[in-house]
Amino acid sequence: MYVNHTITNYFIIKGISDVPEIQITIFILVLLIYLFILGGNMTILLLICLDSHLHTPMYFFLANLSIVDMSCTTATLNRILTSFVTKNNTISFFGCMAQTFMAGSLTVHELFILTAMSYDRYLAVCNPLTYHLLMNNRNCSFLASFCWVLGFLLVAPLVGILSSFSCYTSVEINHFLCDIVPLMKITCSDTSLLDVIFFIEGLFLFTIVPFLLTFIPYIFIIVAILKIKSNTGRRKAFYTCSSHLTVVTLLYTILVSQYLTPSSTSTLDSKKLYALFNTAAIPLLNPLIYCLKNKDVKAALGRRLKKSKIFI
Numbered sequence: 001m002y003v004n005h006t007i008t009n010y011f012i013i014k015g016i017s018d019v020p021e022i023q024i025t026i027f028i029l030v031l032l033i034y035l036f037i038l039g040g041n042m043t044i045l046l047l048i049c050l051d052s053h054l055h056t057p058m059y060f061f062l063a064n065l066s067i068v069d070m071s072c073t074t075a076t077l078n079r080i081l082t083s084f085v086t087k088n089n090t091i092s093f094f095g096c097m098a099q100t101f102m103a104g105s106l107t108v109h110e111l112f113i114l115t116a117m118s119y120d121r122y123l124a125v126c127n128p129l130t131y132h133l134l135m136n137n138r139n140c141s142f143l144a145s146f147c148w149v150l151g152f153l154l155v156a157p158l159v160g161i162l163s164s165f166s167c168y169t170s171v172e173i174n175h176f177l178c179d180i181v182p183l184m185k186i187t188c189s190d191t192s193l194l195d196v197i198f199f200i201e202g203l204f205l206f207t208i209v210p211f212l213l214t215f216i217p218y219i220f221i222i223v224a225i226l227k228i229k230s231n232t233g234r235r236k237a238f239y240t241c242s243s244h245l246t247v248v249t250l251l252y253t254i255l256v257s258q259y260l261t262p263s264s265t266s267t268l269d270s271k272k273l274y275a276l277f278n279t280a281a282i283p284l285l286n287p288l289i290y291c292l293k294n295k296d297v298k299a300a301l302g303r304r305l306k307k308s309k310i311f312i
Helices: 020-050 057-086 093-126 137-163 180-186 192-226 231-259 268-292 295-307
Strands: 010-013 090-092
Touching (some): 010 093, 020 057, 020 268, 057 093, 057 137, 057 268, 090 093, 093 192, 093 231, 137 180, 180 192, 192 231, 231 268, 268 295
């Protein structure tokens, strides 16, 4: 369906695939992924809240990360499930802008909460004597709150400009969610200002700044670890940081491929695939990486199971 130079009050979301034969398979896979993400992250969140051994800055930020993953997944994958059940792929203009804002803000918040986790690891390894003084409850709460507010503030101008566009060449969005890039592809309004802001924020504020603030501390961490004389001490230090570093590397690789690759070398279908990895694979992997590679979380889970007498 096409509208030429007119205001639209709804959009049609094309979805992951428009092949009828695989719609049920897609629905089942997305549902299973969604339930696993909710279950895994909720388990981490409950363990951190209930187990006093996990009441540390590292797990405070991990709890925030779990909340972000569950919220972002609900704001994106939930739309796929709803469309399949209701057989309705339309979304209101306001609903589309709201989804764009929430998905973008939560992604930015995840970048900065991972940056805060990197700073936490840097202090723990490089400044252990002052760690508890610097990473007290007040400072941790301030860092987490700052990340939340920053995510909303940085994305608000982009969505504000996008919502002011008055016409679209098509109401069909070639994506499984409302996102800035596919919406910019179908608008017939002047996107020059949005292009500039999106480029500046996307390249610097969403990528370079958090990337440097996340990975530079790891240079000092690696140097400090290499100075440890004990092999056991070095392994323990690397083990402490490996989960976070794995998640950060995966997330930045996907986001750069999704948003910063030139249009001439990527299509909306390829960007849709990267977006699916970002909204499904990363939140799916986080519980696995932080649980299976984390002795403290596994020990906390064992204590809770023993306390509840599940295996007795």
